[in-house]
Amino acid sequence: MSDPTIIDGKKVSKQVQEQAAQRVEKIKQATGVTPCLVTVLVGSDPASITYTQMKRKRCEAVGMKSMKVELPTETTTDQLLAKIKELGDDPAIHGILLQHPVPSQIDERAAFEAIPASKDVDGVTIASFGAMAFDLPGFGCATPAGICDLIDAYDIDCTGKHAVVIGRSPILGKPMAMMLLARHATVTICHSRTVDLPSVVKQGDIVVAAVGIPNFVKGDWLKEGAIVLDAGYNPGNVGDCDYESCFPKSSMITPVPGGVGPTTIAALINQTSIGAARQLGLDPNNL
Numbered sequence: 001m002s003d004p005t006i007i008d009g010k011k012v013s014k015q016v017q018e019q020a021a022q023r024v025e026k027i028k029q030a031t032g033v034t035p036c037l038v039t040v041l042v043g044s045d046p047a048s049i050t051y052t053q054m055k056r057k058r059c060e061a062v063g064m065k066s067m068k069v070e071l072p073t074e075t076t077t078d079q080l081l082a083k084i085k086e087l088g089d090d091p092a093i094h095g096i097l098l099q100h101p102v103p104s105q106i107d108e109r110a111a112f113e114a115i116p117a118s119k120d121v122d123g124v125t126i127a128s129f130g131a132m133a134f135d136l137p138g139f140g141c142a143t144p145a146g147i148c149d150l151i152d153a154y155d156i157d158c159t160g161k162h163a164v165v166i167g168r169s170p171i172l173g174k175p176m177a178m179m180l181l182a183r184h185a186t187v188t189i190c191h192s193r194t195v196d197l198p199s200v201v202k203q204g205d206i207v208v209a210a211v212g213i214p215n216f217v218k219g220d221w222l223k224e225g226a227i228v229l230d231a232g233y234n235p236g237n238v239g240d241c242d243y244e245s246c247f248p249k250s251s252m253i254t255p256v257p258g259g260v261g262p263t264t265i266a267a268l269i270n271q272t273s274i275g276a277a278r279q280l281g282l283d284p285n286n287l
């Protein structure tokens, strides 16, 4: 077997952000308004601080504004809902990102649902999930949407292929499965309670790892020539796939860092520019 293609997430994210930058420029010309994303962070997890910083930086790199809201670890659900509602009602804000995870006393689902669908540029609400699952217009969940950008950029044909998604979280595994289904893959979702996980993964022509366990997926679980998309973001920038053993078994593979992570942010930025256009009465497809 020849060496696998290493999927370049940085390159794809630059292309997606370039499209967003052009749209932002046209929005500014047509309306005089600068699109704005607000990041909401509850608590002080160092990785979450870094991620939200990266999101704001990339936002500004494409000519948009960013704002940050930081709330203390002991914030209650009601306090967070009140804050998100205030941001939702502010016409100067076009996108709201609530960084996951929130501290355990907070009802995260209720907090996500407080984001108006029009500003849910991170695609975390039930409305966004439902629209995506029914192939209706709306915002895709950022990480799986970023993975789809990689699939498209590398001309990966999902039709009829067996895609195995490891993980079933509401903002990663579950929406990923629906997006692969929309691309005509045969989809299996497996998870921590799946019996004989390696033998299920072995069926995958495309394997998406989204479990949150460092180096979990081993090369000998993979079908020869599998396409490996690693959505893991464990401490220290370690993915969910054991890269060293997965690399020689795969035909294409995403590295960590430099794979899925950058396209997650690019999807968020791009969707913010699209959301802003819509909120300002412009057709994002004609910009």
Ligand SMILES: Nc1nc(=O)c2c([nH]1)NC[C@@H]1CN(c3ccc(C(=O)N[C@@H](CCC(=O)O)C(=O)O)cc3)C=[N+]21
Pocket: 050, 051, 054, 097, 098, 099, 100, 101, 122, 124, 142, 143, 233, 237, 256, 257, 258, 259, 260, 261, 262, 263, 264, 265
């Ligand atoms: N509401 C919400 N939406 C999210 O999309 C969301 C979230 N919460 N919580 C946490 C996860 C994680 N996540 C990452 C984004 C970028 C990188 C990324 O760009 N990582 C770089 C390396 C990091 C670095 O350079 O420091 C890379 O993979 O190349 C990683 C992880 C978004 N998430």
